[in-house]
Amino acid sequence: MTLVRAVVWVFLLVNLTIIHLLFVTAGPPASGPLGQAGRLLGLYLAFALVVQVLLVARVPLLDRAFGMDRLTGWHRWTGLTVFWLALLHPAFVIAGFARHDRVPAPATLLTLAAQIPVLLGMIAVTLVVVVVALSVRAARRRLSYETWHAVHLLLYIVLTLGIVHQVYEGTAFTVNLVTMAYWWGLWAFAIGALLTGRLILPLIRNRRHRLRVAAVVPESGDVVSVHVTGRDLDRLRARAGQFFLWRFPGHNRWWQVNPFSLSAAPNGRSLRLTAKAIGPTSAGLRDLPVGARVFAEGPYGAFTLARRTRPATLMIAGGIGVTPVRALLEDPDLGDDVIIIYRVRSGADAVLLGEMRNLARGRGARLHLITGRTGGANQPFHPDNLRRLIPDIEDRDVYVCGPAALTRAVLATLRTLKVPSRQVHAELFRLAGGS
Incomplete structure (x- = not known):
């Protein structure tokens, strides 16, 4: 796992170096030094989004090397980085154009917003602010886990809008064929990891294992254990101390997912999760019927x-x-x-x-x-x-x-x-x- 950690640091350093080369190669923008700072911040923002995508892709190698808990902490700090860059990038660009054209900043903002690619970028910034505002500790305590998770699905809209914005406004990426191949290759790698880790592999595994509820056992007034069976569970390679992301079709909506640890060591024949009634999903687990379908992502975590x-x-x-x-x-x-x-x-x-x-x-x-x-x-x-x-x-x-x-x-x-x-x-x- 030391090798994986070294590769991660090399990946970050190499790409940051290339980003600065892209910045220099593109030449100064017409909007002057402020616009130049805005462009560099935009490059940082785009790369931070790539890193964020890789963090939420739940790449198995990263999970085993660092643990999902640490990756989630990095996801949070990367999210804050995206937040500040999403505010500073347009602020410097607008200030640069306002100074260059000798027009008040509000008027410049309205002029730029009339361009669809810029408007999409501004909508993305607004959504980022909404997600971060609802993720701060004071707001987070008032939200159920299910609501908090649903709000974070807005980040996929942010990602889509951001990519469209880069297609039309990312002049540093279109200097020549090499820069275009690098940038879109980087995005293809990140999105490919996301689709593989969050969609393709879970679909393949759940089709293979066909998980079902075998028993529901109340442990106390607000704690319940759910026993899950399926086919070839030994191929999951789950270990004691790990957790899965669980969905229960029919019990909750498809976008609602909860992380519950295995409360018994996996034996190749069954899995057991034990949950305390905190949110709507965990509170309703005792009502799961035997035979109900189960959809699980994982196993995750390095607590082994x-x-x-x-x-x-x-x-x-x-x-x-x-x-x-x-x-x-x-x-x-x-x-x-x-x-x-x-x-x-x-x-x-x-x-x-x-x-x-x-x-x-x-x-x-x-x-x-x-x-x-x-x-x-x-x-x-x-x-x-x-x-x-x-x-x-x-x-x-x-x-x-x-x-x-x-x-x-x-x-x-x-x-x-x-x-x-x-x-x-x-x-x-x-x-x-x-x-």
Whole structure:
């Protein structure tokens, strides 16, 4: 996987170098220095969109090398980059033309908007602003995951409008046949990866495996497990700790998809997901009829034993984040020197606790159930307290999965305790906005 990471960095550096060569080769625009800055920002914007497409394509090699959680974090930062470039690029272009023509900027804006390719670019910028505005933390908390995901489908419209805008306005790409071949080859590569990863492969796999609901088992008042069967499930090559993106045709709309971890190690015959009722999809899973069709994308995620560096392991789970940890407990490669910390508000919230205890007992692992509100003397993830509970923590691989606040607190503590970063494996589930 080191090779894959090196290739990614080479890809970024080479393409940024070529972009600057395109900028120089195209020559100065008629709109002067401001317009020149706008053109360069436009090139950056176009390349940032290419990178964003590759990030959402869910390329298996990238997932295995970096993990879907890290890729999702990069997707967020790339989205913010696209947002600012989408604002600055037209701002500099408009300012350049306004200064060159000695016309007020509002009048220049109206003149440029009368040109269809420019107008399409402005519509794309507006949609980018809408998506980013609804993705900031304050707005995100008020939206269900399903609504948030539907809003992000607007980005495909942005992508289409952006490409059309480049066809007519991207003068730096049309200097000669070489620059045209490079630029559209780059876009063909990105869109090909997107169509392959998000459409072609999922369709082929789901046609092959024909997934169906085998059983629906309530685990508590708001948690349910769904057992899924199908054909040749061993060919999925799923591993304990990974997750799928699940669709349930007839239960929710085709564009609504939810990431749920496997809560049991895949055995080649069935898959199990366990979900807490948070949004409309997860809340309605208990009503799924046996035999209902299931459409799954994946497996995704690097929260597996493939990255383990030490024979001893510490696993920390919070709330419903216990699901991939429970699956890892079944992995035969885990070994026997295992400690599990299961953090919940109360004993009633400890779903799958009976299974966790049985699995821990079977392999001689230690399971600590920690309940109560955090505060005062009850701060289990304070550095001193965690060190007291796990004296040899720096000699263990640490797997952490739970709500974002818990995960961030644990990661901060691990840094304080000087646990090497290569031994820390965390799943924040930023794709879902929660665990």
